[in-house]
Amino acid sequence: MRIVIALGGNAMTSADGRATPADQQSAIQQAAEPIADLVLAGHDVLLTHGNGPQVGNLLVKNELTAGHVPPVPLDWCGAQTQGTIGMLLLNALDAAFAARGMERPTAALVSRTLVDAQDPGFANPTKPIGRYLTEESTRPLVEQGQSFVEIADRGWRRVVPSPAPIDCLDSASAAQLMDAGFVVVCSGGGGIPTVREADGRLTGVEAVIDKDLTAGLIAQQVGADILVIATDVDSVIADWGTDRARPIGEVTVDEMHQIAAEQGFAEGSMGPKVAAVTSFAESGSGIGVITSLTKIAHAVDGEAGTRVVPASTLHPAH
Known part of the structure; x- marks a missing residue:
């Protein structure tokens, strides 16, 4: 069978939620084992994954350096974490395959998800991301266009749009790789949020797409x-x-x-x-x-x- 597996954030961090590089590598190595067993049984597999802790780490770096360098936008954060997690998954899968005496090619795609530029979420950002900050700490970030809300007794937290996914733009490439025998990692973190401009150009936007909804969409598009x-x-x-x-x-x-x-x-x-x-x-x-x-x-x-x-x-x- 063709199976799409969406790995939650718990598969990317330690049991207590830590997301150090060593914690992430160890957790992903453990996650690769049952996936390798499915491949060994003859199934075709596409993996997608969460990236909340990893994007959270990048947002902390944004906050700490906001007065010195421009913050990395969320679409860039998504692309960076797809690359990092993809690399870790490929290495872990290759090792798990080797331990089972099998060979199977693997590939990770930096992949985009199309959303509607008119999605109501853009006019009313409500998805909380990142850590709680003091009002003073938010000022340089607000000056650079970010939105924050105050949570009683906790502090200020950034909110961003969470538009609905319309199309996994790189699913055709994923499907072709699967047809060729590859185990594919695609659409991590819900995919890089992307809109189509009036002239047809594709542009990344500041948003977070629900990873589970994107998983359901790409599963349909690759014929899972x-x-x-x-x-x-x-x-x-x-x-x-x-x-x-x-x-x-x-x-x-x-x-x-x-x-x-x-x-x-x-x-x-x-x-x-x-x-x-x-x-x-x-x-x-x-x-x-x-x-x-x-x-x-x-x-x-x-x-x-x-x-x-x-x-x-x-x-x-x-």
């Missing part, structure tokens, strides 16, 4: 059979934090729509993941799965995770 969003839980939990808490197993698209409406999954957490896998399954492209990194192979085989499927493909145990 399964979209797996790997997170830090084995499955989605209904009635989280109550004595009625229960894992959600295999459900239809309609059932998941109803569950999502009842549960009100958080926008900054499980909400986009549920939306992404449901939309992917609803498109008729394949099955959408949410599970932990260690359960990916079991989830692909229908034995673990939250699986959203069209009614016609329900597992007999449903």
Whole structure:
């Protein structure tokens, strides 16, 4: 099968959230192991990933040097982190393949995601990024065009637009590489946010695109059979934090729509993941799965995770 796997931020940092180079390298090496097993089993794989901690590091550098050098814009931050994380993933995958006595070419694409320049998010930036600052620390950044909001008892935090993804502009290249046998890393961090100007030119913009929604989109565009969003839980939990808490197993698209409406999954957490896998399954492209990194192979085989499927493909145990 052709599988798109979206690695969450937990796969890129240590267990306590640290994002030093050594922490990131160690975490990515661990993430490569179950992915290599899927490739060994004969599946074609495309990886996409989060980049929140890595962009966060770049934003701190922006803040510390704002009075001396212009801040690096968010589209540049996205491109830089795609390159860094892509390099780490390729090295880790190559090592995991070698340990299994197999050879498989790998490639990482610096990849753009098209958004609508008229998306309402640009007029009302609400996506918080970076660390909390004092009002004084924000002044040189505000002078250079950045927006901040004050959070009671915490400080000031930058907010940016989060437009909806329209098109993964480099998905055709990714699909061709997969057809040629490559394991591909693409659309990391939701892709580099890009708009099309009136004259047809493509331009990067200051925004953050939800990585899970982009994962669902590129899965459709490369013809994936399964979209797996790997997170830090084995499955989605209904009635989280109550004595009625229960894992959600295999459900239809309609059932998941109803569950999502009842549960009100958080926008900054499980909400986009549920939306992404449901939309992917609803498109008729394949099955959408949410599970932990260690359960990916079991989830692909229908034995673990939250699986959203069209009614016609329900597992007999449903």
